[in-house]
Every structure is written in C-alpha cells, then in structure tokens.
Amino acid sequence: MTSPQPLPAYSRDRLAERLAAGPVVCGEGYLFELERRGYLQAGAFVPEVVLEHPEEVAALHRQFVHAGSDVVEAFTYYAHREKLRVIGKDGILEPLNRQALEIARGVADTTGTLLAGNICNTGVYDPADPATHAAVREMFTEQVGWAAEAGADYVIGETFRYLGEARIALEVIRAAELPAVILLVAGHEPVTRDDVDITDACRELAALGADVVGLNCVRGPATMLPLLGPIAAAVDVPVAALPVPYRTTAEQPTFHALRDPGPTPLPEDLPFPTALDPFTCHRYEIADFTRRARAAGVRYFGLCCGAAPHHLRAMAETLGRTPPASRYSPDMSKHVYLGADTRLRAANQAYRTSL
Template sequence: MAPKKGILERLDAGEVVIGDGGFVFALEKRGYVKAGPWTPEAAAEYPEAVRQLHREFLRAGSNVMQTFTFYASDDKLENRGNTQRFTGEQINEAACDLAREVADEGDALVAGGVSQTPSYLSCKSEEDVKAIFKKQIDVFVKKNVDFLIAEALGKPVSVIPSCIFEPFTRFVAADFNMFDYGSQPIVFVSFSFSIITIIIAVSFSPTDNKLRLQNHLHTFSPTALEPRILTRWEMQKYARDAYNAGIRYIGGCCGFEPYHIRAVSEELEPERGFLPAGSEKHGKWGTGLELHTKPWVRARARREYWEKLQPASGRPFCPSMSKPDSWGVTKGHADLMQQKEATSKEQLKVLFDKATQNV
C-alpha cells in the first residue's frame, strides 16, 4: 500500500481537505464528557464512544482525525476539584491510538490537538507553561501524528490558532501579517459567532498561504448551544463560499456534528470527485424528501427551498438575540486564578451575586 500523502502534499496538489468536528460538545451530549471541566478522559475511559465518533466523521467525509486531547493536561485535569482516574499522558496516548486506528480505515491523517492550559491563566511562569505543553507534544511525537494543530516544532507544519473576536488569542496576534510563514504554517481561524466573518477575514491573508478555516460555534453558554448551531444547509453554502475564497482546508469545532461535515463533503463533491459514504442514506440538498409521504414535505426536495430558508426556533417569546456574559477579565485577574480544590459554596455565592449584577 502506497503511503498516504501528507497535509502539505494534499494542499499543494490543490486538493480539498476536510477536517472533523467538535468532540467535547458531541460527547457531552452523548453522556461521556462532563460539562464544566470539559476534560477528555473518555478517550481512556470510554474508548468505544470516541472511536465511534471518529468513524462517523470519517464516514461523513473527513480527511483528518484530530486527537481527542483538548484539555488533556495534568493541570486542567486537576482544576477546581475535577477528580479523574487518568493522567494527561494516559489520555493523550489513548486518543492518539484511537485517531490512528480510524484514520487507517480510510484515507485520513492524524492531527495532534495541542490544548490550552490553566497554568497560563493563573500567570504561572513561562517555564511552567512550556512544560505543560511539552508533556503533551512528547506524546504526539512518540505516537508519530501527521501534524499538529497548534504552534509547535518537529512536525512538517505548524497550525497556528487565531481566535478572532475572542477576549484574547492563545498563541499569536490575530493580524495575519504577523505570522512567520517560513515554517509553512496553515492558518487556523476560529470565530465564536459568524461564518460570514471568516470569509471576510480571508481577504487579509497572503494569497499564497494555505488556509485551514474552522468555525467556532460555541457561545458563552455551551450547555444551551442548540439554538445557535448552523443548519446543514448553511454549512453547504459556507463550504461553497469558503472554496470560492481560496480556502482548501475546511473543518469544524465546538458544536459541529458529523452531519455538518457531510454537508461540506456533499457541496464540494465536484471538486473532490466523490461523495462520502455517509451520503448513501442522504439526499443532497434535501432531495431524499421526494420519498416522503406528505406532499408539502416532498415540495421541499429542492435546493432553492433550503437556500432561501430563514431558520427560527419557533418557540413562543424566543428572543431574537442572546445577551453574552461580559465579565471584563483576562489573564492574571483574580477570578481566573485556577485551583485544585473544588469551588466552595462561598466562592459560588460570590460568583452568583456578581452574575446577578451583570444582568
């Protein structure tokens, strides 16, 4: 069997590379991850659940299996009384093995996901923060992942996260012109609210750069995410707009399910030359509805209907806009100091009182 082409080889050849979606939120909805800590011990504790989600993304058309390693650092696993039975190393190794197993079932690569760390928010020393990152990267090197989603050395490409319109960026400034392109990075752009903004941001990127764009769907209330999730039809339109803007690596983040990735794969069928396996039971742009028993539903079996649809919740008294929490704090503020002990009732009361004042 010929070796798989690497990420840069695929992009250099003009291929469309499709990433996967959001494991943390998807597995929390399925009952395998605890909301709050959001730590990924399921990779070691419930490997079959993680393996199955990888397979669903592969079936939907993903070319990349990202390791389920977000927040798999020892400091985060210990954060605020988050009791767990696995070390960061155990979780990271299990996640790499699962991603590789499923990637080898198709033409997919493995991306090691380097996590942020609470040590940074708590203003630990530069050496302490680097040590946390190194422990995770050491596992990725040992497991020989194909590339990393983060700025790191020792792999063929550095993928630099840039969370535009977030309170602060994790690694570098949001200005594309500040990136060092000498190491052939793929720029990761993540937005909390708008896929439209992603397309606009591309205009500020050097034209010879290869882009990896992921739409970051979560809000400040991740356990009430559902009203904000994009429809599959919006994803098809986004995939086309992104491709036309020159983007060749398109994936998803928090809130993205396999059907979002399938929508991307289906829209870009002409460019890729094939449909994903997940389309066997699915009609592109709703054409499968032509088999429905009710005529008014069969009338929706066309692209024109879904392209013009304006989704709404339909619930009585539903607000048109949400009101995000605005605490106005960032690295170094007392509210962000991390601790190993569980949050006490007294600490929670202070937070509840402050939240009430911010309403």
C-alpha cells in the same frame, strides 16, 4: 523590530500532499458532541471519555470520517496538565493522551485518513509572566512528544487567544519536526488578547513556519467569514476556517455572546455552553459558508464545537466530495407526503400542493 526567522525545514509530506490535491476537511467538535451524548461533563470539559468509553470516541471518529473528514484528530483537546490539575486527576495525563492517540491511530489506519495530534490553549499563559511561558512550553512539549511517538502526520495547535501562546505551540511542534496547523480565536474584536490584529498574527505565524494558519471556534460562519479573505491575502500558506455551527451575528459575534429570547430561564441567563440548541446552523447554512470561504481563499476546512456529522457531510459535498454518508443524503422525491414521484398516491400529491 526584526522579522521572524523560520526554523529549519522538515518533512511535510502527507499533509502537504493532501492540500496539493485539493481542500482538506478536518472534523472537530468532539467535546460538545460527546457531552450531548452523555459521555463528557460540561464545565471542565476534560475528555476522560477517552479512558472510560474508548469505543464511543472511536465510533465518533469513524462517523466523522464517514461524513467526509480527511483527518482523524486525536481527542487530546483540554487533555493537558493544567486542566487535569483543576479536576484533581494529574495522574491520568499520560494514559489519557496515549490512549487518545492510539484510538485515533486505529481509525486513521483503517480509513486511510491523516492522523493529527492536538494541543490547545492552556488557561495559564500570561504575556507579562515568563514563568507561565515555561509552564506552557512544558505542557505542549509532553503532548507533542506523545503525538510524535504515535506517528502523527501533523499537530493542530488551536483556540489560541494569545499570539504569544500560539508562537510557543508552533516552536514546540516544529522542534518535534512535525507539520503545524495553528489556529487562533477572534473574539468580539478581531484582535488577539496580546493586542495584535488577527491578520497580522496569522502573517507572523506563517512567516515563522506554520504549514497552515487560520481561525477556529467561538465565531459562527456569518461572523468568521469576513475575516478570512484578508488572512488569505496576507499569507502564502493554506488558510484554515473552522467556525462553530451557530448563528452568530454582528451584534453577538461569538457563541459566548448569544442570548436566547425564549421564555425558559437559563443558568446565569447564558445559552453557552449547554443551551445553544436554538442557534444551531442547519446543513444548508454550512454549505453556503463553505462556498463563500472557498471563494475567499480557504483551503483547510472544518467545524468546531457543536459540529455533527450531517454538518461535515454538507461541507464535504459542497467541496465536490462524495463521502460514504452521501449515500444517505436527502432525497424528498419519495417522501410519503412531500414526494413528487408518480408512484405516490394522488392524495399525497394533493397534500403536497396544499402546503
């Protein structure tokens, strides 16, 4: 078996500069957050909100930057030809992508953050069927082309369960002469669906020229963390970690596997994706994950489906940042019942000691 050969070099300036200066934080999770806010339908999870309520997308971008994100990622996740075909809206493919990039561009320009394009798993890739490889390449090529035209600093290719599909994404991004962040999914077992150990898969993608490699989605902090050290030891590029902010366990390592012991019946008895609330990590769990992931060698941080601004703020602050949202970080000293400030009434002090 021959070793993979990197493609020719190209400019990596802005992403490389940010990484050289310290850890990068990338806020993700737009699908779940906008679904919770009532602007996106769970199921297909197609980001039509980009066209229908662009002001809400821009607001969420700004809120994530306010909380500490160094990156505005264009909301083109699941905005590819196959997803739109499934809902019968192929005609909005290009307008949706271009509008998402324009919204993200505007926020990135006004906040001094990086602009990232985005492509993701297609649902059509079949390792044994070359026709699907060509279809995937075509979908990625049109999306990456629009990102390049919009002046994206780099492109994130993410949530890949197949190494083969991730390879195609990397080739397309590299051909567009853009830096590439390539993120894989480690499911119940830490192997890709084409049966490659997740560490070996990241090693191959780094050798092929990915600027950052790592994991995103599906696993929560507790079950993603053990996979990160081996990846960092195996590659010579920055490693990324973007878990979902849910309390996955060794027995239920992904948010698809979580089961709610509560008394209320759930659709198909599955908390995923619309009843995950009881499993949500609090901000201190995210801070702990951030410390541990950094110690394991991670340099590119973020959170995926389920993330909210307070989670990102905890991550940024743990990395030594003081984002604008830190002005409102918790301070219980003057809380009406819990505060210890001497200006509070003595009765409140007594209440506090009785807790």
